[in-house]
Amino acid sequence: MSELNIERDHASLAEDFNKDEKRVNWHDKTLWFIREKRDKAAWQIPEWEQLREHASHIKNHVLANLYDYLLEFERKAKENGVIIHWAETPEEHNAIVQSILKKYHVNKIVKSKSMLTEECHLNKFLEQHGIEVVDTDLGERIVQLANEPPSHIVLPCIHWKKEEIGVLFHKHLRTPEGNADPQFLTHAARVHLREHFLTSKVAITGVNFAVAETGEFVVCTNEGNADLGAHLADVHIACMGIEKIIPKRKDLAVFLRLLARSATGQPITTYSSHFRKPRVGQEMHIVLLDNGRSKRLASDDFRNALKCIRCGACFNTCPVYRRSGGHSYHTAIAGPIGSILAPAWDIKKNSDLPFASTLCGSCSNVCPVKIDIHNQLYKWRQEIVRNGYVSTKKKVSMNFMELILSNPLLFTLSGWIGRKILTYLPFIVNNNFNPWYKQREMPIPPKESFRSWYQKNKQH
Amino acid sequence: MKIGLFIPCYVDQFYPQVAIATLQLLEKLRLNVHFPLAQTCCGQPMANSGFESLTSGCNLNFINSFEEYDYVVSPSGSCVLHIKDHLHFKGREQESENIKNKIFELTEFLTDVLKIENLSASFPYRVGLHQSCHGQRGLHLSQMSELVAPSFSKTEHLLKKVKGLELVALDRKDECCGFGGTFCVAEEAVSVKMGKDRVADHLIHNAEYITGNDMSCLMHLEGILKRQKSNVQVIHIAEILIAG
Numbered sequence: 151m152s153e154l155n156i157e158r159d160h161a162s163l164a165e166d167f168n169k170d171e172k173r174v175n176w177h178d179k180t181l182w183f184i185r186e187k188r189d190k191a192a193w194q195i196p197e198w199e200q201l202r203e204h205a206s207h208i209k210n211h212v213l214a215n216l217y218d219y220l221l222e223f224e225r226k227a228k229e230n231g232v233i234i235h236w237a238e239t240p241e242e243h244n245a246i247v248q249s250i251l252k253k254y255h256v257n258k259i260v261k262s263k264s265m266l267t268e269e270c271h272l273n274k275f276l277e278q279h280g281i282e283v284v285d286t287d288l289g290e291r292i293v294q295l296a297n298e299p300p301s302h303i304v305l306p307c308i309h310w311k312k313e314e315i316g317v318l319f320h321k322h323l324r325t326p327e328g329n330a331d332p333q334f335l336t337h338a339a340r341v342h343l344r345e346h347f348l349t350s351k352v353a354i355t356g357v358n359f360a361v362a363e364t365g366e367f368v369v370c371t372n373e374g375n376a377d378l379g380a381h382l383a384d385v386h387i388a389c390m391g392i393e394k395i396i397p398k399r400k401d402l403a404v405f406l407r408l409l410a411r412s413a414t415g416q417p418i419t420t421y422s423s424h425f426r427k428p429r430v431g432q433e434m435h436i437v438l439l440d441n442g443r444s445k446r447l448a449s450d451d452f453r454n455a456l457k458c459i460r461c462g463a464c465f466n467t468c469p470v471y472r473r474s475g476g477h478s479y480h481t482a483i484a485g486p487i488g489s490i491l492a493p494a495w496d497i498k499k500n501s502d503l504p505f506a507s508t509l510c511g512s513c514s515n516v517c518p519v520k521i522d523i524h525n526q527l528y529k530w531r532q533e534i535v536r537n538g539y540v541s542t543k544k545k546v547s548m549n550f551m552e553l554i555l556s557n558p559l560l561f562t563l564s565g566w567i568g569r570k571i572l573t574y575l576p577f578i579v580n581n582n583f584n585p586w587y588k589q590r591e592m593p594i595p596p597k598e599s600f601r602s603w604y605q606k607n608k609q610h
Numbered sequence: 611m612k613i614g615l616f617i618p619c620y621v622d623q624f625y626p627q628v629a630i631a632t633l634q635l636l637e638k639l640r641l642n643v644h645f646p647l648a649q650t651c652c653g654q655p656m657a658n659s660g661f662e663s664l665t666s667g668c669n670l671n672f673i674n675s676f677e678e679y680d681y682v683v684s685p686s687g688s689c690v691l692h693i694k695d696h697l698h699f700k701g702r703e704q705e706s707e708n709i710k711n712k713i714f715e716l717t718e719f720l721t722d723v724l725k726i727e728n729l730s731a732s733f734p735y736r737v738g739l740h741q742s743c744h745g746q747r748g749l750h751l752s753q754m755s756e757l758v759a760p761s762f763s764k765t766e767h768l769l770k771k772v773k774g775l776e777l778v779a780l781d782r783k784d785e786c787c788g789f790g791g792t793f794c795v796a797e798e799a800v801s802v803k804m805g806k807d808r809v810a811d812h813l814i815h816n817a818e819y820i821t822g823n824d825m826s827c828l829m830h831l832e833g834i835l836k837r838q839k840s841n842v843q844v845i846h847i848a849e850i851l852i853a854g
């Protein structure tokens with residue numbers, strides 16, 4: 151898998167994405183279509199807003215009692231014969247997975263979709279250790295063949311057109327040149343993946359929900375690839391973040407209703423597979439990862455980002471994401487939720503992401519667990535500035551601005567100067583170094599400000 | 611009833627006609643309106659850039675300028691939202707709270723406080739409404755398309771009272787225009803693309819004017835319209851409500 155681009159910031163990567171305007175239009179429309187499907191599905195449920203509220207409550211309750219629920223889950227899972235591992239960091243997580251694979255002397259595994267393994271860069275790690283990873287989710291397989299990270303947490307290859315997938319499959323799966331029929335390509339992928347399913351001793355899956363009450367976990371897919379992988383393999387490794395816990399099985403009645411509707415507008419995913427105990431002769435492992443989650447749990451401002459159920463609705467609605475593409479976020483989880491998760495992992499590398507938003511607030515409104523995403527974006531901005539991850543140029547201009555804006559006399563004068571400059575020296579401002587002017591005209595400065603009009607006409 | 615008129619800094623400097631329209635509209639309704647001259651800015655440009663720590667001077671100045679009024683009214687959803695969400699000053703907590711409770715965006719003041727039923731305005735044009743995000747999702751000036759909830763729009767309610775005005779339906783009712791404060795220059799490419807798409811939605815529905823509650827969004831859309839040499843104009847809602 152190629153390295154994520156961490157050298158360039160969101161603005162400049164998004165600028166590249168915008169060089170092909172037609173493609174941006176297509177990307178925007180594709181995702182907006184999914185947002186509209188989500189709206190239709192939500193409107194089918196008159197109590198939709200209560201359902202969101204309820205889900206949010208359950209998640210808040212879990213976060214407030216996470217320690218106890220995790221222990222309960224571990225106890226139940228162990229009783230079911232599952233082997234539990236705890237990992238504090240992605241490195242530990244990857245090492246645990248590797249040690250299991252070593253025991254079985256495998257050099258290939260199948261993996262269904264798991265954003266957590268993306269977070270840990272597990273594929274790259276295993277490949278460096280001589281183990282081939284075959285992603286079995288169709289979208290994931292496509293980006294994997296293209297040597298790219300996913301651009302969306304639910305729709306990993308949403309930035310690929312079907313014709314391009316045809317070319318990619320022609321190269322890797324030897325499908326006939328020029329065939330871009332989705333049904334045909336899906337069938338080809340199925341044949342190709344079946345081969346891997348049948349020959350893989352170990353399957354890795356993600357976890358959507360882990361039920362403390364029973365020790366079982368639920369994996370939601372549309373392709374059934376998690377089931378096929380796990381049922382055919384001798385060893386099933388499930389990787390999850392510690393926040394995936396829900397208290398009781400009945401809580402699934404809330405979350406399963408919300409998840410697929412929010413994600414794609416489907417009433418439910420085709421498969422909601424429950425895994426509780428290994429079948430006879432099989433080994434089942436669960437790796438629970440912290441990676442900064444317990445630290446975030448202590449933060450009043452940022453805790454509730456842990457409620458996320460990774461539905462991707464905030465991506466589809468985000469007007470910035472739709473027009474900048476997932477890769478411009480240079481992090482495993484893109485979009486609005488990625489922009490509030492990533493700074494906690496590495497504030498320096500990701501200090502641009504909370505600024506990749508207009509704070510329009512649409513994300514918070516679609517979020518099925520009511521995370522106040524746009525408020526957290528605002529708070530991360532303050533955090534980033536407080537920690538000094540901001541350019542000196544910006545700092546100087548902000549100090550200058552505060553000096554003027556907190557001082558009525560200076561404000562009056564500087565406004566006057568600003569308008570004079572615009573009137574008399576348009577070439578200073580109206581050039582391509584001014585990002586406003588590049589594609590927009592400047593406002594025409596009026597003869598006088600309101601303030602001075604008011605003083606002349608209204609003040610008695 | 612004494613009303614303090616709060617005019618956002620960029621409106622004061624670049625769009626005085628919007629401030630004048632707001633003042634005249636309120637005066638036409640026989641209200642006692644003052645523009646406190648010491649006011650500058652709500653501090654939003656700094657706060658949204660991560661420099662909320664630098665806004666205490668603005669906050670104090672805001673409190674001093676407006677504490678004496680019964681209501682504070684402003685033709686900007688965005689600035690009003692900022693004050694409601696973030697106004698504070700150590701030692702002046704009570705005054706801050708008071709202001710947060712008595713500050714209103716213009717259309718919200720007209721519908722919720724004054725409960726205006728009749729407007730003698732006329733504006734015989736096809737008008738598209740760009741409902742700014744802060745006014746809508748922040749101040750709830752209209753229902754948000756994301757929610758499964760009954761629809762309403764305070765802004766449309768007023769526009770429908772204007773004689774001759776034909777409100778055009780948009781494909782995306784409440785899509786953000788991409789202005790976003792410093793976002794408009796820091797993320798120039800995406801900001802402009804969002805603006806172009808917002809403009810296009812109005813153009814395909816043959817709008818002659820684009821109106822809204824926030825001049826900042828309209829300034830951005832105007833910049834794009836003018837670059838495209840379009841005849842479509844932007845106009846603040848205050849200017850429509852006083853027209854005719």
Ligand code: SF4
Nearest residue numbers: 458459461462464517
């Ligand atoms: S933040 Fe909310 S909307 Fe976004 S992926 Fe997570 S659950 Fe879905």
